[in-house]
Amino acid sequence: MLFANMTGEPVGKGSARARRDALLCDILADFRRAFSDLLFELDEGSATVNAQAFIRGNDRVVRIYGGLAYHAAMNADGLVFALLHEVGHHLSKGGRLAANSELGCECAADRWILAKGAARLRKQTGRTLSIERAVSSIEQLTALAACGLRARKRGPSVCWADHWPRRKHVLVRPEAAPAIPRCYLSRFLRLNQIAQRETTNGCATSRRQRSRR
Numbered sequence: 001m002l003f004a005n006m007t008g009e010p011v012g013k014g015s016a017r018a019r020r021d022a023l024l025c026d027i028l029a030d031f032r033r034a035f036s037d038l039l040f041e042l043d044e045g046s047a048t049v050n051a052q053a054f055i056r057g058n059d060r061v062v063r064i065y066g067g068l069a070y071h072a073a074m075n076a077d078g079l080v081f082a083l084l085h086e087v088g089h090h091l092s093k094g095g096r097l098a099a100n101s102e103l104g105c106e107c108a109a110d111r112w113i114l115a116k117g118a119a120r121l122r123k124q125t126g127r128t129l130s131i132e133r134a135v136s137s138i139e140q141l142t143a144l145a146a147c148g149l150r151a152r153k154r155g156p157s158v159c160w161a162d163h164w165p166r167r168k169h170v171l172v173r174p175e176a177a178p179a180i181p182r183c184y185l186s187r188f189l190r191l192n193q194i195a196q197r198e199t200t201n202g203c204a205t206s207r208r209q210r211s212r213r
Contacts, residue, residue: 009072020070027079027127031062034124035087038062042069049141051082053089053103062086071141077130078137081113084121084129088112106161110171135168 011020028040039056041063049067053060062083068074074082088109089097095105104112118129161167 010066010070011072017070023076024069024079027076027083030121030125030127031083031087034121035091038087038090040064040083042066044069051086053086053109055100055102060090062090073137073140075133075137077134080121080127080129081131081134081138084113084117085109088117091117110161110167114171131171135171138164139168 011017024042028042031038031040037060039059039061041061043063044066046065047067048065049071051062051064051068053062055061064079064083064086068082069079086109088111089103092104092108092112094108094111096108097103097105113129114131118131122128161170
């Protein structure tokens with residue numbers, strides 16, 4: 001997701017918190033029913049405004065953090081979208097994350113929501129997703145972070161999922177989503193990581209050689 005370094009604005013206490021607790025309970029129950037091969041976790045004590053897909057041992061996990069789960073700007077569709085995106089990292093085909101080839105990249109996860117994820121959730125549980133309402137909810141979280149920023153070019157192609165304004169455009173007009181056979185951004189980052197390791201190893205070797213003289 002695109003919520004790094006953002007501040008949480010919790011829904012509050014009392015009845016507002018109770019309503020959000022009930023909503024999260026219902027949404028997570030639906031996700032556990034629709035995607036029973038994954039584990040879903042709510043870290044309500046964390047102020048991090050984000051959600052995460054990761055692999056722990058033999059388990060594929062989706063975790064939503066309290067800063068996002070209880071954010072006042074997040075409506076039901078925003079929460080569903082966030083969780084579907086993380087499920088997409090696990091179940092999508094195509095581009096892989098640079099840091100973990102067992103997880104789909106950002107654009108692959110978004111495309112999975114539009115092509116398969118939302119439909120599977122609706123079929124298994126009856127829960128629907130309004131992309132328009134989800135985007136409106138997420139827009140409130142990203143407005144300040146996106147203000148004045150331009151799409152960042154990294155490597156041979158620009159990843160539309162790496163920049164919220166372009167990502168929003170694709171989400172509301174899915175026919176405009178580029179069919180990316182592999183993640184150029186991930187490939188570029190992997191090459192950078194390899195180059196950095198080689199540079200580090202080269203410097204270490206050079207220092208050892210000088211110390212022997």
